Amino acid sequence: MTGPLKAKLEILSDPETMARRVAEWMIELANAKDGTFAVCLSGGSTPQLFYEHLAEPPYRGRFPWARTHWFWGDERFVPHNDALSNYRMVRVALLSHAPIPATNIHPIPTEGLGPDAAASAYEDELKSFYGAERLDPARPLFDVNLLGLGSDGHTASLFPGNAVLAERDKWVSAVIGAKPEARITLTYPALESSRNAAFLIAGDEKRPIFKRLRRGDDSLPAARLHPTGRLWTFADAAANG
Ligand code: 6PG
Numbered sequence: 001m002t003g004p005l006k007a008k009l010e011i012l013s014d015p016e017t018m019a020r021r022v023a024e025w026m027i028e029l030a031n032a033k034d035g036t037f038a039v040c041l042s043g044g045s046t047p048q049l050f051y052e053h054l055a056e057p058p059y060r061g062r063f064p065w066a067r068t069h070w071f072w073g074d075e076r077f078v079p080h081n082d083a084l085s086n087y088r089m090v091r092v093a094l095l096s097h098a099p100i101p102a103t104n105i106h107p108i109p110t111e112g113l114g115p116d117a118a119a120s121a122y123e124d125e126l127k128s129f130y131g132a133e134r135l136d137p138a139r140p141l142f143d144v145n146l147l148g149l150g151s152d153g154h155t156a157s158l159f160p161g162n163a164v165l166a167e168r169d170k171w172v173s174a175v176i177g178a179k180p181e182a183r184i185t186l187t188y189p190a191l192e193s194s195r196n197a198a199f200l201i202a203g204d205e206k207r208p209i210f211k212r213l214r215r216g217d218d219s220l221p222a223a224r225l226h227p228t229g230r231l232w233t234f235a236d237a238a239a240n241g
Contacts, residue, residue: 003216005223007199007231011240015202018236019049022200023059025232026050029144029196030064037068038129040145040186042156043075043086046200047146051093065099069129073145073191074156075108077115077174077182084181085110108172108184115174115182122184123172135171135193137228145194145227149201151209153220157185165221188225197227201235210239 012018030037041047053059076084080091087107095105106125109118127133130141147155158165159178164187167173171190175183191197199222201210209220218224 005214005216005231005233007233009214009233009235012234012236014238015049015236018200018202018234019053020059022047022050022198022234023053025198025234026054026144027059027062030068031062033143035067037064038071038142038144039068040071040073040142040191040194041086041090042073042146042148042200043089044148044150046148046202048089048093050200051090052097055094055097060098063098066101066104068100069104069106070095070100071106071126071129071142072108073147074183074185075110076179077110077118077184079111080107110184115176115184119170119172119174119184123170126171126186126190135189137193140193140195140228141190142194143196145191145197147191147197147199147222147225149199149206149209149213149222151205153209153212153217153222155199155222155225156191157183158188158191158221158225160219160221162221165224191225192227194227195229196232197225197229198232198234201233201239203236204238204241206235206239207241210235 012021075086078084080087108122157175164173164175167187
């Protein structure tokens with residue numbers, strides 16, 4: 001055990017209220033900073049409602065779209081128009097509704113190359129954006145990193161018992177065999193290089209795993225993520241039972 005989760009915890013009454021709260025939180029962080037704002041997006045279903053709200057009034061008009069860059073914390077290695085694609089989910093929920101310059105969108109490549117090459121290409125893209133080969137704790141890669149929590153305690157595609165959990169040099173790795181489809185995931189060093197990291201957790205099916213996360217059960221990959229900046233947790237009442 002690493003001790004109770006050291007996160008600023010907010011419990012919201014329902015998914016809709018949580019989505020609106022996270023939108024306000026993100027707008028506040030973005031507008032508190034000048035220049036480029038870098039967001040690492042989570043896949044899965046939980047963040048979709050938030051993505052949809054951010055692109056709609058009253059939030060849309062208050063967000064600095066032109067200077068925000070969008071990255072993914074992990075991806076299913078499927079075509080970007082596949083129903084499993086995290087890129088597709090974000091495109092449908094957010095990207096296709098907001099005034100985002102195409103050059104600010106940085107999808108993980110999944111077509112025309114293999115998983116290892118995709119991981120390497122994305123690592124190159126992250127390093128090019130960051131402007132250095134090594135992460136400096138004093139200069140995080142992301143301003144915000146949004147994270148989900150799987151029912152097995154995974155986050156991004158850092159699954160329990162997988163060798164990728166021990167990867168401390170690469171920024172991006174391919175994960176083969178943990179799921180039917182290959183995954184591309186940022187590793188702990190890259191996911192932790194963020195001024196703010198936030199778990200978004202909703203639904204009563206997450207109750208047991210959220211309880212273990214809050215207790216600091218470090219058998220869970222999610223519990224072993226220690227961002228260089230602030231850790232936040234937004235959960236709905238159903239998950240917090
Ligand atoms: C993915 C996500 C993954 C997700 C969790 C929670 O590619 O699926 O990155 O880490 O956040 O599995 O998913 P739900 O929000 O759908 O419960």
